[in-house]
Amino acid sequence: MTVGFVGIHYPHPTHFDDFIARVNQAVEVLRTTPGCLSAACWVTADDDAVVSTAQFASDEALMASFAAAGEAGVDFAYDERERLPRQVLTLRPR
Template sequence: MKVGMVAHHYPHPAHREEFISRVHRVGEVFRQTPGCLSAECWVSGDAVVSIVQWESEEASAASFAVVQATAELDLAYDDRESRPREIVRLTAA
C-alpha cells in the first residue's frame, strides 16, 4: 500500500534558500532508494514543504535509513528554523 509524508519546514528568512537546497539534496537521495515514487520540494508562504511517496511502509523505512546514514546530508533541526517542523504521514485510501 502506498504511503507518503508531507513535512512543513519553517526556516528563518536568512536561511530560506539554504534550506530549499537542503530539501532538494535529501529528495535526491530519497529518489535513489528502491520503492521511492517521488520526492519534491515546494514552497507555501513562509513554509518549505517536502512531499515524498513510497510504494510501501517498508520502502519508506528503508529510504529513511539510507537518508539518515548519508553523512553529507544536513537533517538537523536547529536555530535556522523559526518553529518546529510539522510532519504528516499518509496512507493511500
C-alpha cells in the same frame, strides 16, 4: 500499500535558501532509493514555508529510504535555523 510523506518546514528568512538546498539534497537521495515512488521540494506561495513531499511503496520503503539518506549525509537536523517546529505527516490512501 503506498505511503505518503509531507514535511512542512519554517526556516528563518536568513536560512530560507539554504533550507531549500537541504531539502533538495534529501529529495535527490530519496529518489534513488528502492521503493521511493516520488519526492519533491515545494515552497508556499508566500515564501513562508518549505514543503517536502514523497511517496513510497510501503512503510518499510519509507523507513529504509530515510535511513539511506541519513547514511548519505543528508542533514535532517531540527535546530535554530527553523523559526517554528516542523510538521511531519505520514499519509495513507483511502
